[in-house]
Amino acid sequence: METVLGKLRQSTSRITRRASLTGNGAPAVTKDEIIETIDKFIPPVTPESDNNNLKKAGSHDNGSPGSESSSASHAHSYSSEWERLFMRQNYFKKLQEQGMDGNLRSSRFRSVCWKLYLKVLPEEKENWSEHSLVWRKKYEDLKNKLIVNPRKEVEGIDLSLNNPLSQNNESPWNKFFQDNELRLTIKQDVIRTFPELEFFKSEVLREMMIDILFCFSREHYNLSYKQGMHELLAPLIFVLHCDHQAFQHACEIESIQELIKDIMNPSYLEHDAYAMFCQVLETVEPWYMSKDFVISQYRGKDFINAQPFAKCQDLNPSNRIVTKLTRIQDYILKKHDSELHLHLERLEIAPQIYGIRWIRLLFGREFPMQDLLMLWDAIFADGIGFDLVDYLFVSMLLYIRDLLLSSDYATCLSTLMKFPPVPDVHYFIVKSLYLREPNQYPRPPNYTYQTVNKIPGKTRNHKASPNPPEGKRGSTASLPVLEDTTLRQTPSASSLARLETSSLRSYHSSPAGYSPGAISENESLHSSPTKYSTLPNRSGRNRGGKKLTKMQENDIQHHLSYLQGRLNEKETMSRYCSSKLDVHIDRLQSELQQIDMEQNEEIFLALAGIKQVRDVLNGTLKFSQNLLDEDEININDNHYKDDVVIMTPDSDIAMTAEHDNRRELLRKRQKMFYQSSEENSENAESPESFNGVLRPRTEFELDDYEKHSKLRGGNAARGNMSESTISESQTSLSSGNMVDSPNPLYCIESWEEVDG
C-alpha cells in the first residue's frame, strides 16, 4: 500500500509539475481538481491540461530542480514551485504529508516549510511578512542589547563601576567578561559542528552561530547554553543557506514576486535561523534541563537511595530526559520487541548512555546531513511536539536488533554509539508511524541491518520457509497481504541470528542431523536472504543483498564448533534422561508384572513406548527418516513368518530384554508397532498421509536393524528394505490393520496367538 501510494504521490507531483509548467496562467482550481482526481485513482492519469506536452523537461523526479530551472522554457519554475507548495487550498496539510513522505528533499523552499511547521510563520499567508518582520526585529534588538561593547562611552556610569577590573555585577565590563566566557564555551562547541562539512568551517558562519547561540542563552537564563544546541542550530542554518542560494539563483533568471523576496531575503539568514531555533528549542528545552538541585535536597535527610535490583537508570529519576528515555525503553520498546528489551536490560545498557545524544540532537549525529534533513522534515511536519522522536528511537533500535541481540556489552555499546549506515532513512519514518498507530498505518516490512559478520544459517526451523515467499513472489496480490504472510511464516527471518536466550525451538526441532545437514542448511539459508531481497518494497532496499565474505567462513567454523558443543550438551542430557527413564521403567515393569490385570495389554504397550523413548534418548535407537522408501516397504511379502525370533525394530531392546519374560516383551513389541514413540504416533494414525507428506522434522534411521539384518544373512525382503524406513513403515501401519497389513512383520501377531 505504502509503495503504491508512494509511487502515486511521486507521479502526482510529476504531473502537477508538468501541469504547473503548462498552466502558468491557468487557474489554480483546475490544477486542484486534477490532483484530486488523480488521488482517487490508482494508476496515474495523464491530466487533460497537459496539452503543451513539455516533455523536454527531462526527468521529472523530485531530485532535479536544476534541470528545470536551467532550461529557458521553465523560467518560472521557481515561482511555480512556490505556487504549488503554498498557494493552494489546504496547502498546509499537503505540506505536512509531503514532509512525512520525504518529498521535500530537493525542494527549494524547505526553510519556508520548516518555518511553517515550527510556527515561525502562521498559516495565513497574509501575515507572513508581518510575522517575519516581527521576528527579525526581535532578534536585531536582542543582539544590540546583548552584544555590548563596554568601551563605548557610556555617560552616567560611575567610573568605579565601569572599569575593566570591576567585579560588580552592574559593571558593563563584568558583563563583558562573563559574556566572553560564555562565548568561549559556545565557540568550543561551534568549531566542532559537523566537522565533515566544509560549509561549517567558515569563520563568518561560526561567528554567526556563536552570536545566535549567545543571544539565545542570554535570553533564556534558566536554560543557558548546553552542549548540543549547536548541533540543532546547524542544520537550520544549512537549510536556510541552501534555500537562499536557490533564491539568488532564481532571481537572476526570473522575476520573483515581492512576498518571496521578502521571506527569502538572504540578509536575514541569521534572524530567521534564530527564530526557527527558538521554536525548536521550545519543545526540546525540557530534554536539556538537568535538575541538579534535587540531589541537594536529599543530602539533608538521611536518605539512602538504595533499592535492591534497581536498574541504574532508575536510581536518579530527576531528569525529564531520563524519564523520557525510560519511557521509550520500558514502554514502547518493550511493547514492540520484548526480546530486545530484555536483552538490553540484562546487559544493563541504560538508555541514557546512547539515548541522550540521540534525543537531544534529534539524531543529528547518527545520520548524514541529507538523511537527517529528511528525518527532520518528518519530525517537524508531524507536529510541534516532536512526538515522532520516541518512535523513531524505537525503530532505530529495531533496525539494529540483530546486531544487538548477538553482541555483548561492549559491542552493543559501540554499535549504539556509532549507528551503522542506513540506505533509506524514510523507512524509519514509516516504521515509527506504524509503531505509534498500528491501526492507522500499514505494517512496514521488517528490515534489519545485516552485516558480513552475521551467519544467516543459524536458524533451523525455517528450512521450508524459502518456499512460501518464493511462491508468492510473482503474485500481484496486495502488498500488505504479501508482507504479512511473509512475516508470519518467517518470524525469525528478520533476526536470523538468535542466541540461546531466545526460543530454543530452533534447536529442538532438529535434534539430530546437525553435522550432515549443517552445511547444506547453511547454504540453503544463505540463499534465502537473497530471496527475501527480491520482495517488492517501496524503497527498493536490498535487505539480503549482503553476500558472504571470507570472514563468514571463519564464522561458520566458529558456529559449527559452537553447535557441536550444544549437541554434546544435548546428548549428555538425553543420556541422563534415558538412564532415569530406565530406572523408572524397571520399577514399573516389575510392579506391573506382579499385578495381573485385565487390561495389561495397553499398559505394556505404553511401557514399550516409554522404552522406545528411552532408547531414543540413549542413542541406541537412532532417528533418521528416509521417507522415499516408504512404498518399497509396503510391497514386501510376508517373509517374516518363520523368522520369529527378533523381528523388531528395536533389536537393542531384544538384546537387552529380560529373558524371564520374553513373550511378554515380544507382545509388547508387537504392540509397539502400533503405538510407538510420540513422533510416530501421528503417522500411525494415517499411513497414507505419512507416505505422501513431506515431513520436515525428524529423520528416522535404524542402524541396528540393518546390522541385524546383515547378521541374519539377508532375507530377500529385508534386502529390499533400506535401513532407514523399516521402523517407520512398521510402526506406521495403523493399529486397525493388524492382521491385514501387507507388512510381513505383522504376521507375528498370529504367532502370538499361537503361543497364547
Place this chain on the structure above:
Amino acid sequence: MLVLVLGDLHIPHRCNSVPSRFKKLLVPGKIQHILCTGNLCTKESFDYLKTLASDVHVVRGDFDENMNYPEQKVVTVGQFRIGLCHGHQVVPWGDNESLAMVQRQLDVDILISGHTHKFEAFEHEGKFYINPGSASGAYNALDSNVVPSFVILDIQQSTVVAYVYKLLNDDVKVERIEYRKC
C-alpha cells in the same frame, strides 16, 4: 586587550605584599599582558604575576635579585609600541625631558617607567608617558607617603584608555585617561 602595568613592589624588603583590595581586583583571565617596571624584587612576586597572565614582561630595577632581566624592553601591543624601562637609569629621576630622550632612543609610542613610586600619566610631544607608581605602596628614598597604585591599559586599535587604580583611605579609586595615537 587589557594590559596591566605595575612595578616597584619591593617585596619583601620594604613591603609585605600587594594590598588585599588590589589583589581582589586582579583576577586571572581578564588581563592579557603584564608590563612590570621592575624592583619586584624576588621570584615569588614574579610567580604571582605569572598567575595573573601568561605574558609577563619585566625590566631590571636597581633592587631586583634576578640579574637577567633586560634594562629596557619594547613590546608591541596592538598598534602601539610600548617601551619599558625602570627609570633609575634616567637622571634626574622622573624628569620629562630625560624620559623623552629614552623614548626617542626606543622609538616608542608609549613609555612606561617607574622608580619614583609616584603615579604619572601624561602626554608629551605627542607621546604617552606612564608611571604606574608602586603597587605595594613601598617607600621611596625621597618619599615615605606612597599611595599604592597601578594602571590597566585598554588597547583598542589606535586608542589607549588608561584606568588608574589608587588605594586611597582603604578605598580603590579609579581614574580614566585616554590617549589616541596620531
